[in-house]
Amino acid sequence: MNDSAPVLAIENIHTFIGQFHILEGASVAVQQGGITVLLGRNGAGKTTTLKSVMGITPPSQGSIHFRGEPLAGKPSNVIAQMGIGYVPEHRAIFRELTVKENLQIAERKRGDLARRGDLIFDLFPDLKRLYGLPGGNLSGGQQQMLAMARALVPENHLLLIDEPSEGLAPVIIEQLMRAITRLTDHASVLLVEQNFRVASRLANDYVIVDEGQSVASGLIANLVNDDALIQRYLGVA
Numbered sequence: 460m461n462d463s464a465p466v467l468a469i470e471n472i473h474t475f476i477g478q479f480h481i482l483e484g485a486s487v488a489v490q491q492g493g494i495t496v497l498l499g500r501n502g503a504g505k506t507t508t509l510k511s512v513m514g515i516t517p518p519s520q521g522s523i524h525f526r527g528e529p530l531a532g533k534p535s536n537v538i539a540q541m542g543i544g545y546v547p548e549h550r551a552i553f554r555e556l557t558v559k560e561n562l563q564i565a566e567r568k569r570g571d572l573a574r575r576g577d578l579i580f581d582l583f584p585d586l587k588r589l590y591g592l593p594g595g596n597l598s599g600g601q602q603q604m605l606a607m608a609r610a611l612v613p614e615n616h617l618l619l620i621d622e623p624s625e626g627l628a629p630v631i632i633e634q635l636m637r638a639i640t641r642l643t644d645h646a647s648v649l650l651v652e653q654n655f656r657v658a659s660r661l662a663n664d665y666v667i668v669d670e671g672q673s674v675a676s677g678l679i680a681n682l683v684n685d686d687a688l689i690q691r692y693l694g695v696a
């Protein structure tokens with residue numbers, strides 16, 4: 460699998476927010492059908508890496524290629540239309556809108572929801588039952604499922620998912636993990652995940668970001684045995 464070109468290639472990007480130099484050489488690859496997890500302490504630059512891909516905080520140096528095409532200079536809406544879905548931290552769903560309406564407004568083309576409904580309900584069966592309820596009535600785990608489902612309404616080739624397990628109970632995290640594993644039949648995933656156990660079970664590849672730089676990367680199967688690396692950058696045993 461790793462012989463083919465990656466679906467996403469971030470190479471040595473530098474990103475400023477205002478005058479602050481936040482990313483100082485971050486490189487990440489996501490293989491077709493794979494899950495790459497971004498690891499690193501709070502404030503390391505994980506979210507900024509995802510926002511750099513989406514063009515929300517575009518990099519000033521380095522390159523990002525999606526399916527071989529450079530993203531430099533493209534506005535966020537164009538990057539999304541190329542087939543990248545972004546599931547931000549804190550599940551930005553519309554609390555006053557129903558589950559159905561939240562999904563409807565995620566359509567990129569007319570009829571997206573009708574075309575993708577079966578897939579979405581197959582991955583997240585709870586959403587069918589909750590279809591007419593306001594988003595604000597959903598539990599945290601259900602809101603996270605809705606946030607991920609929204610990114611699946613248009614036919615995306617890549618999903619960027621930021622800390623999906625944050626604040627959720629273990630049983631809900633298990634459900635989410637099953638859904639994320641299964642959705643790789645439909646899209647590749649760049650995942651930010653602070654829970655190392657969750658990350659190591661889901662991902663094929665990892666990249667550790669520290670102070671805005673990628674400092675280590677490889678197969679997650681090798682990282683789980685590297686206590687020194689884990690201690691140094693992630694501070695977990």
Ligand SMILES: Nc1ncnc2c1ncn2[C@@H]1O[C@H](COP(=O)(O)OP(=O)(O)O)[C@@H](O)[C@H]1O
Binds near residue numbers: 503
């Ligand atoms: N809007 C902003 N203005 C100034 N600094 C920011 C802003 N957003 C993020 N940062 C800083 O950039 C660094 C990386 O943030 P972030 O990418 O959110 O980290 P992570 O997701 O790894 O926790 C942090 O030091 C954070 O304080």
Ligand SMILES: [Mg+2]
Binds near residue numbers: 505506507548
């Ligand atoms: Mg973050």
